[in-house]
Amino acid sequence: MSILGDNKYLEEADKKYIWHPFTQMKDWLEEEAIIISEGRDCFIKDIYGRWYLDGVSSLWVNIHGHRKKEIDDAIRQQLEYIAHSTMLGLSNVPAIKLAERLIQLVNLSLVTRHSSLNKVFYSDNGSTAVEVALKMAFQYWIHKGIDGKYSFLSLKNAYHGDTLGAVSVGGIDMFHKAFSPLLFKTYDAPSPYCYRCELDETYPDCNLACLERIEDTLKENSSEIAAVIIEPLVQAAGGMIVSPHGYLRGVRELCTKYNVLMIADEVATGFGRTGKMFACEHEDVVPDIMCISKGITGGYMPLAVTLATDEIYNAFLGEFKDSKTFFHGHSYTGNPLACAAALACLDVFEKEETIKNLQPKIKMLDTWLKEISNLPHVGDVRNKGFMAGVELVKNKEIKKPYAWEEKIGWRVAYHARENGVFIRPLGNVIVLVPPLSISPQNLKQLLDVIRSAIIAVTA
Numbered sequence: 001m002s003i004l005g006d007n008k009y010l011e012e013a014d015k016k017y018i019w020h021p022f023t024q025m026k027d028w029l030e031e032e033a034i035i036i037s038e039g040r041d042c043f044i045k046d047i048y049g050r051w052y053l054d055g056v057s058s059l060w061v062n063i064h065g066h067r068k069k070e071i072d073d074a075i076r077q078q079l080e081y082i083a084h085s086t087m088l089g090l091s092n093v094p095a096i097k098l099a100e101r102l103i104q105l106v107n108l109s110l111v112t113r114h115s116s117l118n119k120v121f122y123s124d125n126g127s128t129a130v131e132v133a134l135k136m137a138f139q140y141w142i143h144k145g146i147d148g149k150y151s152f153l154s155l156k157n158a159y160h161g162d163t164l165g166a167v168s169v170g171g172i173d174m175f176h177k178a179f180s181p182l183l184f185k186t187y188d189a190p191s192p193y194c195y196r197c198e199l200d201e202t203y204p205d206c207n208l209a210c211l212e213r214i215e216d217t218l219k220e221n222s223s224e225i226a227a228v229i230i231e232p233l234v235q236a237a238g239g240m241i242v243s244p245h246g247y248l249r250g251v252r253e254l255c256t257k258y259n260v261l262m263i264a265d266e267v268a269t270g271f272g273r274t275g276k277m278f279a280c281e282h283e284d285v286v287p288d289i290m291c292i293s294k295g296i297t298g299g300y301m302p303l304a305v306t307l308a309t310d311e312i313y314n315a316f317l318g319e320f321k322d323s324k325t326f327f328h329g330h331s332y333t334g335n336p337l338a339c340a341a342a343l344a345c346l347d348v349f350e351k352e353e354t355i356k357n358l359q360p361k362i363k364m365l366d367t368w369l370k371e372i373s374n375l376p377h378v379g380d381v382r383n384k385g386f387m388a389g390v391e392l393v394k395n396k397e398i399k400k401p402y403a404w405e406e407k408i409g410w411r412v413a414y415h416a417r418e419n420g421v422f423i424r425p426l427g428n429v430i431v432l433v434p435p436l437s438i439s440p441q442n443l444k445q446l447l448d449v450i451r452s453a454i455i456a457v458t459a
């Protein structure tokens, strides 16, 4: 078959057989499908040979670029031994090495005060890491003999994944509301979204009034709350909402004060995204449970970890007959290929001093954001490290949003695509999450193309 014929066949077969995630398939069927066949560094290539800058790190997972030699080699090497064996009743070599490495890394990064995160529970994606965290927190209190802590406190605009437990603690109406009859009840608190403060306050005069709301809820209901779950510093899928300084630390202090666990969902923020290895580092916070996934394998393979303190782990110890066992596990838990990729990813962090070398590029991004904040339809710009959002508004004076149907974010993304940059917006928010390894030249290209796209589309 000719190259062109083969390509045409792929597009037809995609449209015939695949149902894409978070995608209105009617639109998909009407548009040209971009089908990726190759990647290199921070670029991805489609079957027609067109290269795109991967401006979203393949949905926030890629760290060191595509076809990173060290990670490629590590997976190949592991293949010489075994691709997969179960963690139920067995262990495997890369999973053990990675667990030790992660515990060292986390406890090195987070200044530990009372307790340390010393136990690793594997699963295979961010949502499952969150499910594990919720079930652990819930059952921890039962094992401690404290009854009634059956609920959770979560934030508006939160995103913790798409499985039903994770959706229950989610707070994005567009994604979550349709499923509300299926969800367990939670307590919610305002999103620390300063640009559109639910409490009509202005930072810093507000004295973090949103934190007081959490305290009000905990004061009254902590006997029913197992844990507070939070995306530290950045509510990512909610629109790259960056919480004001002191908020995360405040949440930690409230959890301690009212005897509820703190679950930090670092699935998006972990592995350097915010400019430090973990977002919790920025405010010297140690959660009781921490979820990590996306960047853990450098964006190579599905893998997730839920870290827990000794205190939580110990509560599940008991005689076999007492059934204190944590009854949870997935088929691909602790997959050796994925763990080998994760180990190689951490090696690259060390060898290339990824976090250190990221700092000047964060400065570039900060400067660019400041510059474009003057554009007439840019309402708000916000970022923490390499997680950035540009919120477009119809009317800047009154912060009037574009109507959802206007697809303003998508129009900017399509414009950028025509100029060789792939991005995916969150509603009216243009999202920038490039691979940490991006060169300053390529970062400049990304920023130039997006700036032009915003100007062209909002003119």
Ligand SMILES: *Cc1c(COP(=O)(O)O)cnc(C)c1O
Residues within 6 Å of the ligand: 125, 126, 127, 128, 130, 159, 160, 161, 162, 231, 236, 237, 265, 266, 267, 268, 269, 293, 294
């Ligand atoms: C992406 C994400 C998840 C879900 O991870 P999946 O691997 O997509 O299931 C959970 N929490 C946060 C903060 C995320 O950004």
